[in-house]
Amino acid sequence: GELVINTDTSDPAPKAAFEALIAGFEAENPDVKVTWNLFDHEGYKTSIRNFLTADAPDLANWYAGNRMLPYVNAGLFEPVDDVWEENGLNESLASAKGSMTIDGKLWGVPYTYYQWGVYYRKDIFEANGIDVPTNWDEFIAAGAKLTDAGVTPITIGTKYLWTAGGVFDYLNLRTNGYDFHMALTKGEVAWTDDRVRATMANWKQLIDAGFFLENHAAYSWQEALAPMVQGDAAMYVMGNFAVAPLREAGLTDDQLGFFQFPVINPDVPLAEEAPTDTIHIPANAKNKEDAKKFLAYLARADVQTAINDTLGQLPINKDSQVGDDKFLQAGYSMLSSTTGGIAQFFDRDAPAEMAKVGMEGFQEFMVKPERLDAILERLEKTRARVYK
Amino acid sequence: MFPTPIEKTRATTRTLYNVALPVALILWLLPLIAVAVTSVRSGGDITAGNYWGWPTSFNLLENYTAIFENTPFGNYLWNSFRVTIPTVIGAVALSCMTGFALGVYKFRSNLLIFFMFVAGNFVPFQILMVPVRDLTLDMGVYNTATGLVLFHVAFQTGFCTLFMRNFIRALPFELIEAARVEGVSEIRIFWYVVIPLMKPAIAALSVLIFTFIWNDYFWATVLTQGAESQPITAGLYSLNGQWVAAWHLVSAGSIVAALPPVLMFFLMQRHFIAGLTLGAVK
Amino acid sequence: MSRVELTNVIKKYGETQVIHGVDLQIEEGEFCVFVGPSGCGKSTLLRMVAGLEETTGGQIQIGARDVTTADPAERGVAMVFQTYALYPHMTVEENMGFGLKMNGVPKDQIAAKVGEASRILKLDEYLKRKPKALSGGQRQRVAIGRAIVRGPEVFLFDEPLSNLDAELRVDMRVEIARLHSEIGATMIYVTHDQVEAMTLADKIVVLRAGYIEQVGSPMDLYKDPDNKFVAGFIGSPSMNFLNGTASGGTVTIPALDGMQIPCPASANGDVIVGLRPQNLNVVAADSPIKVDLSEQLGGVAYDYLKTPTGEKLVVETKGDEVIAAGTSVQVQFDPATAYFFDPATEARLR
Amino acid sequence: MSRVELTNVIKKYGETQVIHGVDLQIEEGEFCVFVGPSGCGKSTLLRMVAGLEETTGGQIQIGARDVTTADPAERGVAMVFQTYALYPHMTVEENMGFGLKMNGVPKDQIAAKVGEASRILKLDEYLKRKPKALSGGQRQRVAIGRAIVRGPEVFLFDEPLSNLDAELRVDMRVEIARLHSEIGATMIYVTHDQVEAMTLADKIVVLRAGYIEQVGSPMDLYKDPDNKFVAGFIGSPSMNFLNGTASGGTVTIPALDGMQIPCPASANGDVIVGLRPQNLNVVAADSPIKVDLSEQLGGVAYDYLKTPTGEKLVVETKGDEVIAAGTSVQVQFDPATAYFFDPATEARLR
Amino acid sequence: MQSYWKANQQRLAPWLFLAPGIAMFALYVIFPIFQSMSISLYEWDGLGEKSYVGMGNYVELMDDEAFYTSLKNNVIWLVLYMLAIPAGLFVALFLNQTVRGIRIYKSLFFFPFVISQVVVGLVFSWFYDPSFGLLNVALGAIGLDPIAVLADERYVTYGIIAAGLWPQTAYCMILYLTGLNAVDPEQIEAARLDNAKGVKMLWYVILPQLRPATFIAVVVTVIGALRSFDLVSIMTDGGPWGSSRVLAFYMYEQAFSEYGFRMGYGAAIAVVLFLIMMVYITGFLWKMYQDEKGR
Numbered sequence A: 001g002e003l004v005i006n007t008d009t010s011d012p013a014p015k016a017a018f019e020a021l022i023a024g025f026e027a028e029n030p031d032v033k034v035t036w037n038l039f040d041h042e043g044y045k046t047s048i049r050n051f052l053t054a055d056a057p058d059l060a061n062w063y064a065g066n067r068m069l070p071y072v073n074a075g076l077f078e079p080v081d082d083v084w085e086e087n088g089l090n091e092s093l094a095s096a097k098g099s100m101t102i103d104g105k106l107w108g109v110p111y112t113y114y115q116w117g118v119y120y121r122k123d124i125f126e127a128n129g130i131d132v133p134t135n136w137d138e139f140i141a142a143g144a145k146l147t148d149a150g151v152t153p154i155t156i157g158t159k160y161l162w163t164a165g166g167v168f169d170y171l172n173l174r175t176n177g178y179d180f181h182m183a184l185t186k187g188e189v190a191w192t193d194d195r196v197r198a199t200m201a202n203w204k205q206l207i208d209a210g211f212f213l214e215n216h217a218a219y220s221w222q223e224a225l226a227p228m229v230q231g232d233a234a235m236y237v238m239g240n241f242a243v244a245p246l247r248e249a250g251l252t253d254d255q256l257g258f259f260q261f262p263v264i265n266p267d268v269p270l271a272e273e274a275p276t277d278t279i280h281i282p283a284n285a286k287n288k289e290d291a292k293k294f295l296a297y298l299a300r301a302d303v304q305t306a307i308n309d310t311l312g313q314l315p316i317n318k319d320s321q322v323g324d325d326k327f328l329q330a331g332y333s334m335l336s337s338t339t340g341g342i343a344q345f346f347d348r349d350a351p352a353e354m355a356k357v358g359m360e361g362f363q364e365f366m367v368k369p370e371r372l373d374a375i376l377e378r379l380e381k382t383r384a385r386v387y388k
Numbered sequence B: 001m002f003p004t005p006i007e008k009t010r011a012t013t014r015t016l017y018n019v020a021l022p023v024a025l026i027l028w029l030l031p032l033i034a035v036a037v038t039s040v041r042s043g044g045d046i047t048a049g050n051y052w053g054w055p056t057s058f059n060l061l062e063n064y065t066a067i068f069e070n071t072p073f074g075n076y077l078w079n080s081f082r083v084t085i086p087t088v089i090g091a092v093a094l095s096c097m098t099g100f101a102l103g104v105y106k107f108r109s110n111l112l113i114f115f116m117f118v119a120g121n122f123v124p125f126q127i128l129m130v131p132v133r134d135l136t137l138d139m140g141v142y143n144t145a146t147g148l149v150l151f152h153v154a155f156q157t158g159f160c161t162l163f164m165r166n167f168i169r170a171l172p173f174e175l176i177e178a179a180r181v182e183g184v185s186e187i188r189i190f191w192y193v194v195i196p197l198m199k200p201a202i203a204a205l206s207v208l209i210f211t212f213i214w215n216d217y218f219w220a221t222v223l224t225q226g227a228e229s230q231p232i233t234a235g236l237y238s239l240n241g242q243w244v245a246a247w248h249l250v251s252a253g254s255i256v257a258a259l260p261p262v263l264m265f266f267l268m269q270r271h272f273i274a275g276l277t278l279g280a281v282k
Numbered sequence C, D: 001m002s003r004v005e006l007t008n009v010i011k012k013y014g015e016t017q018v019i020h021g022v023d024l025q026i027e028e029g030e031f032c033v034f035v036g037p038s039g040c041g042k043s044t045l046l047r048m049v050a051g052l053e054e055t056t057g058g059q060i061q062i063g064a065r066d067v068t069t070a071d072p073a074e075r076g077v078a079m080v081f082q083t084y085a086l087y088p089h090m091t092v093e094e095n096m097g098f099g100l101k102m103n104g105v106p107k108d109q110i111a112a113k114v115g116e117a118s119r120i121l122k123l124d125e126y127l128k129r130k131p132k133a134l135s136g137g138q139r140q141r142v143a144i145g146r147a148i149v150r151g152p153e154v155f156l157f158d159e160p161l162s163n164l165d166a167e168l169r170v171d172m173r174v175e176i177a178r179l180h181s182e183i184g185a186t187m188i189y190v191t192h193d194q195v196e197a198m199t200l201a202d203k204i205v206v207l208r209a210g211y212i213e214q215v216g217s218p219m220d221l222y223k224d225p226d227n228k229f230v231a232g233f234i235g236s237p238s239m240n241f242l243n244g245t246a247s248g249g250t251v252t253i254p255a256l257d258g259m260q261i262p263c264p265a266s267a268n269g270d271v272i273v274g275l276r277p278q279n280l281n282v283v284a285a286d287s288p289i290k291v292d293l294s295e296q297l298g299g300v301a302y303d304y305l306k307t308p309t310g311e312k313l314v315v316e317t318k319g320d321e322v323i324a325a326g327t328s329v330q331v332q333f334d335p336a337t338a339y340f341f342d343p344a345t346e347a348r349l350r
Numbered sequence E: 001m002q003s004y005w006k007a008n009q010q011r012l013a014p015w016l017f018l019a020p021g022i023a024m025f026a027l028y029v030i031f032p033i034f035q036s037m038s039i040s041l042y043e044w045d046g047l048g049e050k051s052y053v054g055m056g057n058y059v060e061l062m063d064d065e066a067f068y069t070s071l072k073n074n075v076i077w078l079v080l081y082m083l084a085i086p087a088g089l090f091v092a093l094f095l096n097q098t099v100r101g102i103r104i105y106k107s108l109f110f111f112p113f114v115i116s117q118v119v120v121g122l123v124f125s126w127f128y129d130p131s132f133g134l135l136n137v138a139l140g141a142i143g144l145d146p147i148a149v150l151a152d153e154r155y156v157t158y159g160i161i162a163a164g165l166w167p168q169t170a171y172c173m174i175l176y177l178t179g180l181n182a183v184d185p186e187q188i189e190a191a192r193l194d195n196a197k198g199v200k201m202l203w204y205v206i207l208p209q210l211r212p213a214t215f216i217a218v219v220v221t222v223i224g225a226l227r228s229f230d231l232v233s234i235m236t237d238g239g240p241w242g243s244s245r246v247l248a249f250y251m252y253e254q255a256f257s258e259y260g261f262r263m264g265y266g267a268a269i270a271v272v273l274f275l276i277m278m279v280y281i282t283g284f285l286w287k288m289y290q291d292e293k294g295r
């Protein structure tokens, strides 16, 4: 029959990856005709609500964790425990099983994830005699050297807020650890808690030391790439998807490097941020049978190897091959050795409204650190409302 | 005429004025000129930070073909036409009828209905957003040009009715009475007498609605998603995310997006201004 | 050609009544002119006959039919508007043929009728033009042509000439008179122009505030007005009105230095004496009456007199004997040319 | 009060010249009226005096001052516009006082002057109203009041009454005459209304296509026109013109059935004979001249005659003797009342 | 049937002509207004069941900093947007001449109004860019530090308003140009004779006559200010940290943005905005009613 797939993979690499994925599936299942609707990346976040209720496709991509909670609660996603069961995904995709489980059921199939960390200009570090920092003091010191050299240590564009969320996640994971972070994003801890204040104090230290790009609130994350390309900034706390545009802008692998976010509190185990992308069957889908076939296909080790090669990201299936790109390798080894836990991302771990208010607060804090108390109180107020 | 015609003033004032005019114009349009110039720069100029100097090369063709080749820009443009043209036709047709009914006939609720149209036209359209979106979803035309057209036609009918009704009011009523005395039915009066007389109003309104709808951004974001149905305004904005720091492409896109209404304005200037001042409201 | 009969016709706009029970018969082929001051209801009455205004009360008959509630189209009337009301987007020909076309008359018949009307009105060479390309007089002729073409029983004109300049107005007036004698249809004509009313009408209807004051032939109204209003309204310059006191068949006029003239025996006590400027004559003489101003118009002159009572008096003279302003004069006239009115009812005393 | 003198005044709009070297003296306190056909340059000339149009050549003097290039505000003139040009957003009072206010006159003085003007023009009860709430005549009075208040040396009027209806026009005309005699200022008045020109003017200036045709008192122009244009322009109804052939002091008029009348010896060959309708008389008689139409206006009647040559003739009669259309008539007149003009130059032959 | 129509066509015709227009307008404009009012009493994420909360949304609104920020910005918009009116008048006076080519000038000056606000927004974001924007190039030229207008809560709203003033001034300019065209030339002449010159003439004679143009300009400017959404969305997306939000944008954000979908709350904001606008609508209708009566 006909299989309708909606995705938001409109950027060049993801688009190519899906083209290949679908072609492969069709080749193996000649009786299935796939219709693929490609959505604009930003618009997809709102359109998914519409098509899930009004005109459901048979498959749609989305994100793991809290981000899928509203649709699960609204009964718009189909549980796919049987797919997992029949295809042995419980083993092969074990690492992501937790983030796919709500109320004891599995709601989709993950196909890729990618690491976050610090991307940096190797050549600038070398020129200023800086080694890759592994702990907080070295990090601060590196920043100081860069500032002295007239280079902004960290570039960032917070116009669309979420980049600030990434910074917060890392500071909080390193200061208070994974469990606290998850408790916070689940609304179990007050934002006015002293531990949050400790995270913010660390952040303030960076701000006061002039770590971040000036006027970052005026830029999108892409615009913030420019100073790094031009050599005016040295580091970017980002996901792996930043590598492609940086390369495209002319940076070579000799100039560009990656390191794990440095240790702040040596007492907490290192946790990482690695958002997982997933595919789901809407509850109102018409052709669930073929959809499940597609999910099984997508979960296969070889398929995940291929798709992530094109995406430049990491496969979930433990039997897949990780591409030999140096950043992927670095990410893979970092994530597979992580003991502290893997977070999705601030706006996937926290509910949407909390995320919005939170990230807005982070942005404000980055510009006006003296308003910390007011900001935290605001977040706390929102917490009280959102998680009731 | 006020102020004093310049030809009646002293020679120095005249010279000053003749110099001030182009200078003022350039200042006024500076942002646009900058965009136009940037749209022919090479990518090299942009990365080299040559935003304000003389372009090192003129890449008119390259840039303008680039925006069509690598992105769904052509799609967006086509969607704009698919939304704008039917809306213009629909809104003008509906409002010719409502304007005629409200302008010609005396009946008790005439003013009330008229005011309903006028008031509706002024409401902050945000208040319509949630229900209209639901309605569009329920009708199954969400994310289609049809959905946008239906809404625009309905909403613009408020403004167009105001416009048409006032225009018809200003027509000599004797023309209609003359036709009545001659035994012409009301529908034929509308078709044979009133419509031909409304040609200038129809022209003015069409141009005006064309620009309004072409430039609409809000409803485009509310009622459509994605390249296969979004018009150019929304498209430009999402492409802005893709063309990171490719300012020459963004500029070229902006220029193309601005071109149809600008052309429309230039070709139909008289009608356009008549429309603005007669209708007097956006 | 039909007679038109109004019976107790009433018009109200909301609460305000503007036509108060008008009774009127217009005979077949008659040229009837409505005159009266602005706002008296001339147009309203005409439009009620046309069916463009609803009739609030009473009955309107055209020919043998009661058309009180009929549609304009069904009354067999044609109307010529003050503003011509030509369709600007149609040629002269199309304008004239439009009504027929809309009523499904075959093309060749339309052409024939339009041709005939255009011949009568000498419009042949303009048939292909749009109204914009015509002069005022030509437009008015087209408007009349449009009315003729449908061969109506009754023609209605609402101040058809008031938008023309003085000279053209004279020409068109003559033309309308010719038209009436040629096609002989019943015509109702509204005007506020004295001269048009006097020269065109078989019958003049003088209206005032929604009431008919008097109906009659032009010369009847001029020579034998029923009341002060009609007397003052018909004739130019207007009739002079002076206060007088009557007793025993003689009236004393203080304004004319106590002049006494005979009057109808019915007059008693206060009366108003009406004197037409044309019937007066002045001679220089010692008198309390002074010439305030004298206007020489070449062939004719108007002397404005100030009387001792403060009442004003206009005298029309052949412009030869100029009397300087400030001169004392005596007023002379044939007492038989004086009219008398009751000051309270304004009715004529005979 | 000052005299106004124009010396060889010229006005060009771009290349087209509309005033061709006009020389004119207007004495102190004189009432001077400009008349002429539409487009002849009346308004232009007046506006040049006001300073609203630049003077292309020549000189304009008001009183002793050469004001050719002076600002309008500095010429000591006041103007009354055809459309009144009242400021719609100001009350009557403010309208009248505006000029003084702009010249920095203290408030109490303004109030005094406005008060006086409003008294003269009987506007007291309307002082607080806006122009919209006034009738046409009242608005015109306010416009005049605004002119008076500034106490100008010269008043300029550009067709001030042409937007009023007939009756009101008569009243306002009388009012302006009274005003002139009361304040005695120099006044220049543009009109195309015969009656206004004849009744108001001390001096009429007849313009034609930017040239002065004749200057003189109303009666001079009526009785002794210099050329055919002036003769035809002054007098109402217009003078009749018939072709004739002169030889040896006698002219033969074919239109009048070959009637022969004496004429000046200077006339020879073709001449044009001018006859005023007022000077003609008709009697029924066997003749090729027929009455085409007869209009009865009450006091007066106009007979339109058709002559054998096709020329038309209007005769004014006292309306008593009605002559039916189609009757053959003879035309009678006093040969001394005939005028003669050269057909080529249109100059009067005396 | 045929004869019933013939006899009553004058009564029936208007309804026949009105029917489609009214149906569309009611469906898409009138009903939704009331629906919005009703939605504002619910909590609803657009997916599941609505749950009735009475005035809950409004109560929350009263205690919502972001709402007050938006409201305050709306007021700033309302006030500063009015500058378009004098500015438009000024430009109109400047251009109200008859020199050669003036028509082209007038059209070019009108340009900003014709192009989309999206383009205007992009152009101005660029103009304000802290590193290479024209504004900061100019500031740098006179030795001032660059200002990141759109990243600074102190300036951001003003920066967006300035961008909005650009097209709005062009709009007011056209209104005034046509207004000036309609000024009775005889009145200007009368005023010249009355010795009113320059500014005095403008103030006492011209401006009062331009009142209709001014009225229209005020109406469209107020409505433009209250509806302002496009520029905010494009230039800052409400930021930094929500400090450039206006009600129209906030409501969109609450109801539809990536992190929003609080339909009820959004509807409540829209209702507040609607009530503010209602003040002006009522005023406008009142004036129209007076004009209609005066006919």
Ligand SMILES: Nc1ncnc2c1ncn2[C@@H]1O[C@H](COP(=O)(O)OP(=O)(O)OP(=O)(O)O)[C@@H](O)[C@H]1O
Pocket (backbone or CB within 6 Å): C013, C018, C036, C037, C038, C039, C040, C041, C042, C043, C044, C045, C192
């Ligand atoms: N639609 C209307 N509503 C209320 N009153 C009206 C309406 N039309 C006319 N009138 C009133 O009816 C009266 C008669 O008006 P009508 O137009 O018949 O006067 P008229 O004699 O034709 O005047 P004119 O010589 O000025 O044309 C006037 O007092 C007028 O105010």
Ligand SMILES: Nc1ncnc2c1ncn2[C@@H]1O[C@H](COP(=O)(O)OP(=O)(O)OP(=O)(O)O)[C@@H](O)[C@H]1O
Pocket (backbone or CB within 6 Å): D013, D018, D036, D037, D038, D039, D040, D041, D042, D043, D044, D045, D192
């Ligand atoms: N601004 C102008 N540019 C060119 N020609 C003009 C201008 N104003 C007037 N004219 C011409 O000058 C001539 C005189 O015009 P003017 O207005 O003085 O006539 P008028 O005697 O007042 O006519 P009317 O009786 O119609 O008012 C006319 O032929 C007119 O076409």
Ligand SMILES: [Mg+2]
Pocket (backbone or CB within 6 Å): C042, C043, C044
């Ligand atoms: Mg009337």
Ligand SMILES: [Mg+2]
Pocket (backbone or CB within 6 Å): D042, D043, D044
């Ligand atoms: Mg003139």
